[in-house]
Amino acid sequence: MKVFVTRQIPDAGLDRIRTACDCDVWPEPLPPSRDQLLEKSAGCDGVLTLLSDRIDAEFFDRVGPQLKVVSNFAVGYNNIDVAEAARRGIAVGNTPGVLTDATADIAVGLLLAAARRMREGIDNVTNQQWKTWEPMGFIGQDLVGKTIGIVGMGRIGAAVARRLHFGWGMSVVYTSRSDKPELDSELNARRVAFSQLLSDSDFVSIHTDLNPATEKLFNDSAFAKMKPTSVLINTARGGIVDQDALHQALQSGTIFSAGLDVTEPEPLPVSSPLRSLGNCVILPHIGSGTVASRDAMATIAADNLLAGLAGKPLPHRVDPA
Numbered sequence: 001m002k003v004f005v006t007r008q009i010p011d012a013g014l015d016r017i018r019t020a021c022d023c024d025v026w027p028e029p030l031p032p033s034r035d036q037l038l039e040k041s042a043g044c045d046g047v048l049t050l051l052s053d054r055i056d057a058e059f060f061d062r063v064g065p066q067l068k069v070v071s072n073f074a075v076g077y078n079n080i081d082v083a084e085a086a087r088r089g090i091a092v093g094n095t096p097g098v099l100t101d102a103t104a105d106i107a108v109g110l111l112l113a114a115a116r117r118m119r120e121g122i123d124n125v126t127n128q129q130w131k132t133w134e135p136m137g138f139i140g141q142d143l144v145g146k147t148i149g150i151v152g153m154g155r156i157g158a159a160v161a162r163r164l165h166f167g168w169g170m171s172v173v174y175t176s177r178s179d180k181p182e183l184d185s186e187l188n189a190r191r192v193a194f195s196q197l198l199s200d201s202d203f204v205s206i207h208t209d210l211n212p213a214t215e216k217l218f219n220d221s222a223f224a225k226m227k228p229t230s231v232l233i234n235t236a237r238g239g240i241v242d243q244d245a246l247h248q249a250l251q252s253g254t255i256f257s258a259g260l261d262v263t264e265p266e267p268l269p270v271s272s273p274l275r276s277l278g279n280c281v282i283l284p285h286i287g288s289g290t291v292a293s294r295d296a297m298a299t300i301a302a303d304n305l306l307a308g309l310a311g312k313p314l315p316h317r318v319d320p321a
């Protein structure tokens, strides 16, 4: 079986694939260009992709009808046209669960950083502008006893809610496609409408997948409903936030600050005004970036790939919505 792996991934997964397949791994740190992706994947039975690889009808046409499986090295799969894959009988896999804690930790880290103005503080020290301890300097937002609004109460959303409820005594409100009675009783949480979440929350953390209903969900009208002291955290996907509206909200004081692990595009262009705002903390999409998480993602991605090649059910299969 011939496979293309679009980037170096941990040996925990790569060794399994190399043992079982004729495997070509993209060797560069930067992704293959679109043409290189299409060229390298052509004729393959399986591909192991990253969240930055666009997998669509054109890709499937160019790769050929022998393609059996696309295994995404991520839990998010908005880069893949899953419906088109299903129409063609191509299995799609992802890596849920093993990165939940790592990503929730980064969400909490961003929340602390954005609430307590750490970016401004670090910039101040790094630029040698810090002169003395000031009673009124770098005043941020308190966390204890505040309200966290979780947008998308899935695996990562629940893990963030637990951290903030049990660690900082926060009240939890959330939006979800369905009721979560077990979380309501565990966290004393309340499912509310999106607009109520925006107006009630001191902190809002985004944990939905990117889909047609969540694309640019955070726009001018959403920011207008948030408290001027509120902090927005996004570790989900950049496309869920209208970044022009976010810039305006941060600059005008409509909201207090933001912490982003994800942007659209990634990285943001050098000219993006969000890069230079002191009240916007931006990380280079490192939510799942721990040894254990990335090893486990590699193992699952390899297992999905090998199962698909063998015509067996994928351990973690993605179905069309």
Ligand SMILES: NC(=O)C1=CN([C@@H]2O[C@H](COP(=O)(O)OP(=O)(O)OC[C@H]3O[C@@H](n4cnc5c(N)ncnc54)[C@H](O)[C@@H]3O)[C@@H](O)[C@H]2O)C=CC1
Pocket: 075, 076, 077, 096, 097, 099, 100, 103, 151, 152, 153, 154, 155, 156, 157, 175, 176, 177, 178, 207, 208, 209, 210, 211, 213, 214, 235, 236, 237, 261, 262, 285, 286, 287, 288, 289
């Ligand atoms: N920053 C990073 O490195 C990482 C980012 N992610 C992102 O986080 C997302 C969530 O991951 P998990 O929690 O594992 O997925 P999940 O599938 O457990 O949770 C997503 C939740 O969002 C809900 N949802 C979808 N649309 C909604 C809507 N319109 N309104 C309310 N709820 C909605 C779903 O029903 C689901 O409960 C991924 O799709 C991915 O994009 C995931 C891992 C790492």
Ligand SMILES: O=C(O)C(=O)CO
Pocket: 051, 073, 074, 075, 076, 077, 099, 287, 288
């Ligand atoms: O898994 C994902 O969806 C990520 O964004 C990176 O781990």
